Amino acid sequence: MTPTEITMQIVKNLGNYETCRLEATYTLDDKDDLTQSFVTARKQLEKAFETAYGIKKDDRKSLELNSKEFDRVCKALKDGKTDLKDLEKYFIVSQEAINYFKTNSLI
Numbered sequence: 001m002t003p004t005e006i007t008m009q010i011v012k013n014l015g016n017y018e019t020c021r022l023e024a025t026y027t028l029d030d031k032d033d034l035t036q037s038f039v040t041a042r043k044q045l046e047k048a049f050e051t052a053y054g055i056k057k058d059d060r061k062s063l064e065l066n067s068k069e070f071d072r073v074c075k076a077l078k079d080g081k082t083d084l085k086d087l088e089k090y091f092i093v094s095q096e097a098i099n100y101f102k103t104n105s106l107i
Contacts, residue, residue: 004028008041012049022049063091065100077106 009023022045028037050056063070073091076082084107087093101107 002030003034006034006037006041008038008045010042010045010049012053012055014053014055020049020053022052024048058092060088060090060092063087063093063097065094065097070097074101074104074106077101083107 005025005027007023007025009021011019011021013019024041024045026037026041028034046057061069063073069091073082073087077087084093084098084101098107
């Protein structure tokens with residue numbers, strides 16, 4: 001059995017008890033991989049949501065003070081392998097973390 005069509009739907013919370021539902025149906029060719037088709041469909045719907053609502057998903061991870069990642073970040077800052085500007089590309093850095101970095105002369 002070969003699938004000929006997929007439907008991908010995402011639901012986004014807009015806040016204030018509002019949600020939006022985006023859905024698209026795609027026709028598959030014989031050469032299309034089912035799993036990759038869903039991945040591509042989701043990316044397209046996410047992009048459509050960002051364009052329509054001007055809300056971009058923040059994929060950065062929060063940098064927690066009591067975590068192994070925080071310890072690695074502190075070591076990298078101490079060794080001069082990274083800086084705050086570079087960290088903010090990958091992490092949501094709280095004011096508490098910034099204060100810790102300043103107090104310990106890491107930035």
